[in-house]
Amino acid sequence: MTFLFLQTYKIDSNQVDVYEAKRIGKKRHLFFSVPEIDMLEAFKTFNPFPTELKNFYMEIGFGFLHRKKGQLNILLDPVSLVNSNLKLGYFKDDPYIENAFKHCNNEKQLLFFKMHTGQYLSINREEEKDKNAIFYKEKQITSSLYDFLRYYNNNPDYLKEEMKEIEELSEKINKNKNTPTKRANVKYIGGHRLIDPY
Numbered sequence: 001m002t003f004l005f006l007q008t009y010k011i012d013s014n015q016v017d018v019y020e021a022k023r024i025g026k027k028r029h030l031f032f033s034v035p036e037i038d039m040l041e042a043f044k045t046f047n048p049f050p051t052e053l054k055n056f057y058m059e060i061g062f063g064f065l066h067r068k069k070g071q072l073n074i075l076l077d078p079v080s081l082v083n084s085n086l087k088l089g090y091f092k093d094d095p096y097i098e099n100a101f102k103h104c105n106n107e108k109q110l111l112f113f114k115m116h117t118g119q120y121l122s123i124n125r126e127e128e129k130d131k132n133a134i135f136y137k138e139k140q141i142t143s144s145l146y147d148f149l150r151y152y153n154n155n156p157d158y159l160k161e162e163m164k165e166i167e168e169l170s171e172k173i174n175k176n177k178n179t180p181t182k183r184a185n186v187k188y189i190g191g192h193r194l195i196d197p198y
Contacts, residue, residue: 003059003149006031010060029153031063034078042078046085046110050123050132052145053112065149066156071116073159084111084120096120103137115159121148139166 009029034057042057043049062077076084084091085106091097100111100120109122113134123145124133131144141162142148152158 003056003146006060006149006153009063028068028156029063029065030067031061031075032077033061034058038078042082045082046125048125050110050112050125050145051127051130052132053110053123056145056149065152068156072114073116074114076112076114081110081112084114104135109135115163117163119163136163136166139169141166 006029009027010031010033012033039054039057043054056075057078062075062080065073065075080091083089084094084097087094087097096114096118097111097120100122104111104120104122108126109124111120112123113121115121119136121141122135124135126132128143131146133140134142134145134148142151155161
């Protein structure tokens with residue numbers, strides 16, 4: 001599976017001049033190449049490493065999606081991915097990381113995408129049929145990184161819609177857990193126990 005549909009949003013930061021900066025500023029996504037040494041460090045640190053994410057780093061890199069919406073939704077670079085998942089440096093005291101880890105299986109998933117709201121998405125480290133599933137909290141939102149990026153590329157509100165649906169479902173489940181069940185009225189007639197459900 002290839003991510004070439006995002007190739008036009010990739011720039012070489014070493015070759016950007018003043019005239020190109022204006023054109024780049026109008027792009028809805030912005031991706032940068034990843035140094036090979038950074039990739040190798042991430043692959044070595046987390047073994048197995050998600051195959052789709054590895055391919056994305058090699059083909060496209062890392063970067064920002066839907067910048068025109070005034071949002072900073074970022075697919076983490078390998079260094080940030082390592083630091084966030086190991087809670088190092090800047091990520092050590094990040095409350096959003098702590099919250100993400102409450103909903104993420106750290107042994108099976110990696111945080112890889114940070115939304116403008118501060119929340120994270122995770123990706124399965126092992127693939128199923130050459131795909132790595134994507135999760136928001138405990139809920140799988142797609143079966144692959146490819147599908148996630150394709151949906152999000154086509155619909156800038158895709159993440160917002162997915163999050164809203166998951167939050168509403170979670171709220172409904174919590175509400176049902178906290179709602180006391182209606183107790184039936186118990187009556188005794190002639191020594192027999194009868195239940196009046198009303």
